[in-house]
Amino acid sequence: MKKQPKKIREIALEALEKIEKQQTYSNLLLNDLIQKYQLTGRDAGLLTELVYGTLQRRMALDFYLQPFLKTKIETWVRHLLHLTIYQNVYLDKIPERAAIHEAVEIAKQRGHRGIAGMVNAILRSIQRKGLPSLEMIKNPIEKIAIATSHPQWLVDRWVEQYGYEKTAAMCEKNVTAPTQTARVNTTKATRKEVVDLLRGEGYQVEESPMLEEAIHAIKGNLAYSQAYREGFLTIQDESSMIVAYALQLDKNQSVLDACAAPGGKATHIAEKLHCTGNVTALDIHEHKIKLIRQQAERLDLSNISTKILDSRNAAEHFAKESFDRILVDAPCSGLGVIRRKPDIKYTKSQQDITSLQKVQLSILDAVAPLLKKGGLLVYSTCTVDKLENDAVVSHFLHNHSDFEAYDLQVPAAFIPFAAGHIMQIFPQDFNGDGFFISSLRKKV
CATH class of the missing domain: 3.40.50.150 (Vaccinia Virus protein VP39)
Structure with a gap:
């Protein structure tokens, strides 16, 4: 019987475990997993969103989860719950019911019926009672730290160096997705020529208003383009x-x-x-x-x-x-x-x-x-x-x-x-x- 391919959320769970256990760099691991499971387009994008998003919001997800935990749970179960809460709180295209169902199915496969029952009970309880509010946190620096998932020592340090407002803006920006930017190799082609090449391959790109040799990727990973392979561009911020x-x-x-x-x-x-x-x-x-x-x-x-x-x-x-x-x-x-x-x-x-x-x-x-x-x-x-x-x-x-x-x-x-x-x-x-x-x- 042919083995079913791994689902995206299972791969995301695998990634989160390896990042924590092996101290693997998230960007390198993601690239490896995308190649290993031959993910393209929407699937590669969803995996990236789930892994980066859950990592970026880890402290906030812990804050939301903590009141619903009655006993100590295994690390992988915590990752699974984080992954599911992240989808329900921060992503609007994934139905809450579907995210919970898939989490319970993964728990059955990875653990046993008891763990699956606990995962289901925690997620249903969150669904009924709602998540705790960040407004409960009265200290403004602690609130930034938890809401944007930055260790408090780091927020304290930045506030001391740059002030509260600049720090808050930086922390909030740090939990948003970055834009992929590429540099045109001007020894081989003009920016317009490279933009035309990329659009011809089906990529959505636009010229940067900041630098004459820079291009922004709106859709698609330019590192996989023919233009990249042929030396017309380099991925660089x-x-x-x-x-x-x-x-x-x-x-x-x-x-x-x-x-x-x-x-x-x-x-x-x-x-x-x-x-x-x-x-x-x-x-x-x-x-x-x-x-x-x-x-x-x-x-x-x-x-x-x-x-x-x-x-x-x-x-x-x-x-x-x-x-x-x-x-x-x-x-x-x-x-x-x-x-x-x-x-x-x-x-x-x-x-x-x-x-x-x-x-x-x-x-x-x-x-x-x-x-x-x-x-x-x-x-x-x-x-x-x-x-x-x-x-x-x-x-x-x-x-x-x-x-x-x-x-x-x-x-x-x-x-x-x-x-x-x-x-x-x-x-x-x-x-x-x-x-x-x-x-x-x-x-x-």
Whole structure:
């Protein structure tokens, strides 16, 4: 007898379990599961919605569920209940009765009749009595934390750094779905030509109002397009694209990308150099260097060279003052990309941020001697934490008298977010990733 294919909610439950047990990155696991079960179109979209949505709203779902629990339950049962409550509270296209029925069926398959009965009883009780109201929470910071499922230490930290209103807006944005954005490879085609190619394949796309090489995907995953496979585009957020502009590139320059994987910024730099000069891309891991090479080959970029190297040891491998531009897109907490990786907010700690700052400073210290006089050093992160951003830049300038702050040069749409030599973008600013960029110049 042929085995029935797994249903989407069963796959979603599998994903939630693996993310918690194995500390697997949600975005990577989802891609693997979509390929494993050969999901396309609506099914792939529903799985993504269920997994990301349930992860994003985990603390709120716990708040809603807790009054209905009489005994301790297994982790997978909690995930199943979260998944069902998420559908009933946050999705309006799935009938409540259907979601409950399927949860009970999954409970029967995974557990036994007793567990299925308990799941049914809890969900029917929620249906009769209704969910507890978030208005019961009187502390405004605690209310933001639970309503948007951000650990309270993180909300406290952001309120201290940016104030209540900006923090509330950021937390609310972090539980919405991100837009997929792609960068056109302008060495091969114009944006209009790539848009036409994608529309010809059946994708719904529109031109970005923020950057001339950016495209927004309205429907369909552009990473599966023929245009992507043939090297006409790269998946990259607009916030991240600003880095190449901040470097103020000219033809034939030598550029060091000190923390280059998976290669989005390195390839953008290579494109902006019009395939002249050289981009030296470093990463500590061999498999990540392989990813950069694959991207360069796919995009037909011959001006990228790679090296497996911890950038903190770069001075042992390159001569002093050998690069016109240096990019340090540093390892960071990733708190600006919570919408794309919702598990980040539950796994990071304050200690992680302090430890990362030491790594960030050590990388900057190591590569600084490699920059030519008059050259630009751009420091960037995909976080919104001041300890990893403003504090790192201030500390570096304090300890390196041969460097000075240098005003960022960015496209017109980004001028409102720049303040002299630094720019902090928040997810709510224009629906992009949270991102930090700073421009520093080596004195002549």
